Amino acid sequence: MTRYIIKGGNPLNGEITISGAKNAAVAIIPATLLCDGPCRIENIPQISDVTMFLDILSRMGANIRTINKHTMEIDCSGVNRKEATFDAMRRIRASYYMLGAMLGKFGKATVAMPGGCNFGGDRPIDQHIKGFTAMGAKVEVKNGLVLAEAAEKLHGTKVYMDVVSVGATINVMLAAVLAEGTMVIENAAREPHIVDLANFLNAMGADVRGAGTDVIKIRGVKSLHGGAYSIIPDQIEAGTYMAAVAGAGGNVVIKNVIPKHLDCISVKLREMGVTVEDGEDFVRVISDGKITRTNIKTKPYPGFPTDMQPQLSVVLCLSDGTSVVTEGVWDNRYKYVDEIRKMGAKIQVDGRVAVIEGVEALTGAPVKACDLRAGAAMVIAGLCANGITEIEGVGYIERGYENLIEKLSDVGAEIFSEDIPDESVEQLNIG
Numbered sequence: 001m002t003r004y005i006i007k008g009g010n011p012l013n014g015e016i017t018i019s020g021a022k023n024a025a026v027a028i029i030p031a032t033l034l035c036d037g038p039c040r041i042e043n044i045p046q047i048s049d050v051t052m053f054l055d056i057l058s059r060m061g062a063n064i065r066t067i068n069k070h071t072m073e074i075d076c077s078g079v080n081r082k083e084a085t086f087d088a089m090r091r092i093r094a095s096y097y098m099l100g101a102m103l104g105k106f107g108k109a110t111v112a113m114p115g116g117c118n119f120g121g122d123r124p125i126d127q128h129i130k131g132f133t134a135m136g137a138k139v140e141v142k143n144g145l146v147l148a149e150a151a152e153k154l155h156g157t158k159v160y161m162d163v164v165s166v167g168a169t170i171n172v173m174l175a176a177v178l179a180e181g182t183m184v185i186e187n188a189a190r191e192p193h194i195v196d197l198a199n200f201l202n203a204m205g206a207d208v209r210g211a212g213t214d215v216i217k218i219r220g221v222k223s224l225h226g227g228a229y230s231i232i233p234d235q236i237e238a239g240t241y242m243a244a245v246a247g248a249g250g251n252v253v254i255k256n257v258i259p260k261h262l263d264c265i266s267v268k269l270r271e272m273g274v275t276v277e278d279g280e281d282f283v284r285v286i287s288d289g290k291i292t293r294t295n296i297k298t299k300p301y302p303g304f305p306t307d308m309q310p311q312l313s314v315v316l317c318l319s320d321g322t323s324v325v326t327e328g329v330w331d332n333r334y335k336y337v338d339e340i341r342k343m344g345a346k347i348q349v350d351g352r353v354a355v356i357e358g359v360e361a362l363t364g365a366p367v368k369a370c371d372l373r374a375g376a377a378m379v380i381a382g383l384c385a386n387g388i389t390e391i392e393g394v395g396y397i398e399r400g401y402e403n404l405i406e407k408l409s410d411v412g413a414e415i416f417s418e419d420i421p422d423e424s425v426e427q428l429n430i431g
């Protein structure tokens with residue numbers, strides 16, 4: 001097991017290059033199953049969620065060739081396995097995308113249900129099932145497996161999502177690209193990774209329109225071919241480093257980003273007294289570490305992302321007043337608060353609302369990451385705090401952040417990782 005040790009208090013100065021988007025990669029990689037030729041995917045982040053996904057595909061018979069650090073050629077033409085029930089499936093939440101991809105390709109799928117998780121209650125999949133069922137599949141959940149089968153070819157229809165769900169939107173898109181007729185998803189999620197998946201599918205011969213709006217139309221095509229595609233930069237990785245500079249102070253250029261995707265984060269940081277300058281494919285963040293209080297409410301894109309809530313909440317702990325944070329997406333995403341309190345934060349949580357009273361300073365303490373973004377928030381807290389912070393459970397962080405230690409060290413942070421004797425830090429499926 002590994003832990004991170006951070007000596008806080010250093011301002012951050014220099015440049016950080018952002019990797020490919022995790023949540024786009026974990027949708028596009030299973031989508032290669034729908035293609036009849038090799039797909040060359042560029043800008044793949046080197047993170048454990050991606051490694052696990054590639055492992056799942058290769059165990060199903062995909063031929064995967066590493067071209068370079070961030071480029072893979074994935075050829076799923078030889079895959080004919082309609083089951084993905086191995087344990088690895090239970091470790092990443094996004095493994096449920098195999099359902100849509102296999103159902104779309106073979107008309108049948110048996111997939112291990114992503115298990116319990118550490119925020120959001122049960123993280124239901126009723127909207128995924130609603131979409132598949134509307135297209136003519138029978139879906140059953142039993143013995144920890146999801147079984148989906150279409151007696152006849154899946155057909156397009158209209159489905160209205162009762163909640164805006166990234167996962168359900170993506171899964172229905174995957175199932176619909178090779179279906180008969182036109183599938184219309186209403187109240188669809190609009191996140192950048194949904195647009196990225198649509199662009200990937202269209203580059204391989206699909207006919208997907210409207211991605212990025214709340215109505216997506218997918219006209220089924222006979223087949224998809226192989227080709228080349230480059231994944232968009234990670235909005236949340238970029239936002240995390242922006243938050244780190246805001247809290248720790250400094251002047252950092254965050255490179256390889258799409259500034260438009262960061263608007264909701266940049267606007268909030270400006271309200272907090274931080275300077276954010278947009279370039280063509282970079283943002284510059286300048287902060288003296290003095291934070292103005294504000295309120296945040298998380299919402300589906302283009303609202304403020306729930307995946308940035310813990311990181312900005314931690315920065316608000318150092319503000320000049322009281323801030324109110326409302327979690328509008330997940331039921332229980334404040335588990336990290338107890339850990340941050342050990343560092344001197346003053347946060348009261350009532351249901352989906354956190355009231356944060358700014359303090360003069362945080363102090364280093366031993367803390368434990370309880371999910372990916374909570375872990376990132378603890379790193380930020382450690383960078384801002386006086387003294388030493390030790391973070392356990394960093395396996396969570398490494399699921400979604402490529403080379404975090406190197407990227408932060410390069411801008412002046414004192415952070416390193418240390419191996420410690422194994423103990424049972426349970427890895428639950430998140431992200």
Ligand code: EPU
Nearest residue numbers: 023094123124125126127128163165166167307329330431
């Ligand atoms: N929901 C339902 N029924 C469903 C699906 C979702 O009620 O069938 C509810 C959820 O309980 C939640 C809300 O709808 O309250 C939104 O869930 P969504 O389906 O959008 O989440 P997800 O697809 O499981 C993805 C990201 C998460 C991110 C959420 C929201 C991936 C792999 N994961 O999860 O990312 O928080 O969208 O933006 O794309 C992370 O990266 O740290 C992470 C957790």
